[in-house]
Amino acid sequence: MxxxxxxxxxxxxxxxxxxxxxxxxxxxxxxxxxxxxxxxxxxxxxxxxxxxxxxxxxxxxxxxxxxxxxxxxxxxxxxxxxxxxxxxxxxxxxxxxxxxxxxxxxxxxxxxxxxxxxxxxxxxxxxxxxxxxxxxxxxxxxxxxxxxxxxxxxxxxxxxxxxxxxxxxxxxxxxxxxxxxxxxxxxxxxxxxxxxxxxxxxxxxxxxxxxxxxxxxxxxxxxxxxxxxxxxxxxxxxxxxxxxxxxxxxxxxIEEKIEVHISKMDTLRNRLKEGILSEIQDVIINGSINNESAPHILNVSFFGIRGEVLLHMLEQDNIYVSTGSACSSKKSSQSHVLKAMGLTDQEIEGAVRFSFSYENTIEEVDYGLSRLKKHVQELRKIMKR
The missing domain is CATH 3.40.640.10 (Type I PLP-dependent aspartate aminotransferase-like (Major domain))
Structure with a gap:
């Protein structure tokens, strides 16, 4: 998949x-x-x-x-x-x-x-x-x-x-x-x-x-x-x-189907967010917590790991995410957005962005969550050695 x-x-x-x-x-x-x-x-x-x-x-x-x-x-x-x-x-x-x-x-x-x-x-x-x-x-x-x-x-x-x-x-x-x-x-x-x-x-x-x-x-x-x-x-x-x-x-x-698309993206985002919060420890959700956010973006910091390493491990399972803006992802500097928001170096280092479209499915989200949980556990074990 x-x-x-x-x-x-x-x-x-x-x-x-x-x-x-x-x-x-x-x-x-x-x-x-x-x-x-x-x-x-x-x-x-x-x-x-x-x-x-x-x-x-x-x-x-x-x-x-x-x-x-x-x-x-x-x-x-x-x-x-x-x-x-x-x-x-x-x-x-x-x-x-x-x-x-x-x-x-x-x-x-x-x-x-x-x-x-x-x-x-x-x-x-x-x-x-x-x-x-x-x-x-x-x-x-x-x-x-x-x-x-x-x-x-x-x-x-x-x-x-x-x-x-x-x-x-x-x-x-x-x-x-x-x-x-x-x-x-x-x-x-x-x-x-x-x-x-x-x-x-x-x-x-x-x-x-x-x-x-x-x-x-x-x-x-x-x-x-x-x-x-x-x-x-x-x-x-x-x-x-x-x-x-x-x-x-x-x-x-967009003009014909925007309401349907918004509802679907919001459902997918919330499913992944709730899954991460319930199944993976030591994480924080970055951004608004009062529904004052877009339905398609979820930014999460995983403590104790590097977001870039996690990205490449997920890639091996055909799961594609990012650590920030595509226009600046190849630069070594920290995210100016997360820095401006006051996140710590550890929170910035472990940040991963998941962004959805109406073409994504519940099955993809569940698959992504299962592999994400596995790789986060693996990386944390390696870091503790």
Whole structure:
């Protein structure tokens, strides 16, 4: 049996997605900017995909900009905002537990003499709203906060943040990295008061190399690249048609079945969590403990072992997990997320992330739990020698 529990790193493309992409590569291969019928046919399909994604998010078609993925969406949102607002102020705010595609952009702006504030988080990975309120001022032009943390699954109070911005009469643009929440939670960017929102295709059973940026209507955003004017000039370049059609197919599935998928992932996560807590000693669950977390992520610290060693032992049984973000897992440094949450070195060293999809099964979870229990016991015996 194979049990793939690394869906926060990437997901297997669905059959519908593969079919849409194959048709784009073999039938609808025209350039959407061409005036002949092959180009016009592809342009219509892109419009359909844009409509599918907009429907899944509950926004207008024209508010969707296709990108190469979550990283580009985050970069375009942040850099495009500071460029557009550079005469309004130079203060920008984010959190200490953001994805590298946000944190590294903020660090680059800090080097360019922007005033950067990194919000602290508590043991559960939640931001301090009081700290945010104290930091907001007339010079603040951008606030970037992820919706769901990719390592521990903690859900940030996005709605409360918007209310705080309104109470403070802040003109700051509100950007949300929703790469780990799109398809895992039911939400509407417009109703939450979000100005810019990033998503990625390969986290929702779509293809790699495609993503999108929701840009609130009439919001000014300076392009970070220049070319032929595609995507209303914000993201120029010949469109990635196979990727766009694949993302559209994935979005259509999300819109139709999200409640069922959420329920299933939550059931799987809780089954594994309860099994670990009842059958394996000396463990802690990292993240929120009050249902303020995503249904698909479970981060656990196993005391007395190294998470990386446990990962490779599980791999021998065709069980696939991770020790953190896929974008930083090959680096030797400790998880910046777990460090910001105040975990000890031992807790960080023993941390493993399990992340689920609607394609996982109860049988896979039970198989994973049985092998996990065996390997943890084996490793602890070795460590005691």
């Amino acid at each position: 194979e049990a793939y529990f690394d869906n926060s790193a990437t997901t297997k493309p669905s059959d519908e997605v593969v079919k849409a992409m194959l048709e784009a590569l073999t039938i609808y291969y025209g350039n959407p900017s061409s005036l002949h019928r092959k180009g016009v046919a592809v342009e219509k399909l892109i419009k359909t995909s844009r409509k599918q994604l907009a429907k899944a998010l509950g926004v207008k078609d024209e508010e969707i900009i296709f990108t190469s993925g979550g990283t580009e969406s985050n970069n375009a949102a942040i850099l495009g905002t500071v460029a557009a607002k550079k005469r309004k102020g130079n203060k920008i705010i984010t959190t200490r537990i953001e994805h590298p595609s946000v944190l590294n952009v903020f660090k680059s702006l800090e080097a360019k003499e922007y005033e950067v504030v990194y919000l602290d988080v508590n043991r559960e990975g939640k931001i301090d709203l009081n700290q945010l309120e104290q930091e907001l001022d007339a010079q603040t032009i951008l606030l970037s906060i992820m919706h769901v943390n990719n390592e521990v699954g903690t859900l940030q109070p996005i709605g409360e943040v918007r209310k705080m911005l309104e109470r403070s009469n802040s003109k700051a643009i509100f950007h949300v990295d929703a790469v780990q929440s799109f398809g895992k939670l039911r939400f509407n960017p417009a109703k939450l008061g979000i100005d810019l929102l990033s998503i990625s295709g390969h986290k929702v059973h779509g293809p790699k190399g495609i993503g999108a940026l929701y840009v609130k209507k009439d919001l000014q955003l300076t392009p970070i690249a220049y070319g032929g004017g595609q995507e209303i000039g914000i993201r120029p370049g010949t469109e990635n048609v196979p990727g766009i059609l694949g993302l559209g197919a994935a979005a259509s599935t």
